[in-house]
Amino acid sequence: MSHRSTAGVALLLSALLDGATGHADSRRVQVILFPPHFQDEPNDVPKCKGFALVTLSQVTDVNQLLSAWPWDLQTIEITSTSEEAQEAAKSGLRTLSKTRWDQLQDEYAAYRQKLLAQAAESTHPVFRAAPSAPVSAAVSIPEPSRLRHEPPTVPTLTASAPYPPDCVVYVRHVHHETNKTTLRTLFSAAFRDHSSLASDGLDYVDYTKGLDTCYLRLTTPAHSQHLVSHFASHPTAQSEALDTTGAHSDQPMTVELLQGTKEEIYWGQVPEKVRRQAVTKAVSLLADGGEVEQTEGNEAGRKRRKRH
Structure with a gap:
């Protein structure tokens, strides 16, 4: 069964929560959102890229998922024999809170901005002599006027x-x-x-x-x-x-x-x-x-x- 659709995610989480508490409730999963890619057009329908943002109706369900499927563990011990739990474990299901998600997004945005800024500032190569070069070594340095005005290929x-x-x-x-x-x-x-x-x-x-x-x-x-x-x-x-x-x-x-x-x-x-x-x-x-x-x-x- 595919879990890369809104219905698939809802069925999987409902099964995991129902198995953990022993009672079924179709209202436990409230909202499922697949975040858009940064290159998506405004009218594009976001597709699942391996993760989703989920809103649950009860805090206890949130804590249950965070406890049973923690984000920072490499391997998770599964005690349930249900088909959904076994498939989730095989696929590497992990959960984290929305607060932590936002923090990671901010960290990623800052890191990406740093890389792009470094790329934007590296307009011309820097010419330096190697530390071990002999004193008589000649280092060719382009004239400043050529660095300023010569157009790139x-x-x-x-x-x-x-x-x-x-x-x-x-x-x-x-x-x-x-x-x-x-x-x-x-x-x-x-x-x-x-x-x-x-x-x-x-x-x-x-x-x-x-x-x-x-x-x-x-x-x-x-x-x-x-x-x-x-x-x-x-x-x-x-x-x-x-x-x-x-x-x-x-x-x-x-x-x-x-x-x-x-x-x-x-x-x-x-x-x-x-x-x-x-x-x-x-x-x-x-x-x-x-x-x-x-x-x-x-x-x-x-x-x-x-x-x-």
């Missing part, structure tokens, strides 16, 4: 490209209690007065609740460059979580176009299917009025930007 946009280059913008100082819908409305304002870029400019808002940063995936390089330029010239900040206008600018948001290593690191965390869809969309839009190299088999063709 950008992959050619073809139908087989690993991701669409110059299409990700990193934003700092968003409100930590905002949401994806609010951010989409706020950042889409950059295209309202630009008719040639108004169509499908903002492809996806990559935001995790509780963080003050987010990533924006734009459909083409022209959209991302226009967005960066717009918010650089229009200081914007959210005064509250649901602020979609950003008129308050005491601590304006900063926007950065990801390129080179930082761009590769970001796309490396995106599922391949999503990357392919982003490439296909960018190629399609650029082919209509931009410049894009398209390859199919051994043939290659180039469409150049129309001159007006």
Whole structure:
């Protein structure tokens, strides 16, 4: 029997609780929630990813599950001979309180933010001589002007490209209690007065609740460059979580176009299917009025930007 659905989780927990107390009550399990993935769209129905948030009607039932199936034990001794208990033990069922769940979520969010911040700050390699190198060793250090102005190597946009280059913008100082819908409305304002870029400019808002940063995936390089330029010239900040206008600018948001290593690191965390869809969309839009190299088999063709 599958327990990776709402009905399956309800049947399993009811059986475990009924077996522990000796009496059945269908109202013991009140609510079952599968948390959404951070890349789910607003209207997507969350799927079970191996865990669920469950609300029970009685505190005694909560304590019973926490005691019988503790989170921090590698192995659990099962005294019940019921089919459900044996299957739960075989599958590695574990429980923890909602309070502890929230703590772990906060720890994960902080750790993820730390890693992303480290990646965002590592723009250029650091050149150092090895401690054991002879005094006469020569260390080649690029000139500061080249470090500042030499653009990173950008992959050619073809139908087989690993991701669409110059299409990700990193934003700092968003409100930590905002949401994806609010951010989409706020950042889409950059295209309202630009008719040639108004169509499908903002492809996806990559935001995790509780963080003050987010990533924006734009459909083409022209959209991302226009967005960066717009918010650089229009200081914007959210005064509250649901602020979609950003008129308050005491601590304006900063926007950065990801390129080179930082761009590769970001796309490396995106599922391949999503990357392919982003490439296909960018190629399609650029082919209509931009410049894009398209390859199919051994043939290659180039469409150049129309001159007006």
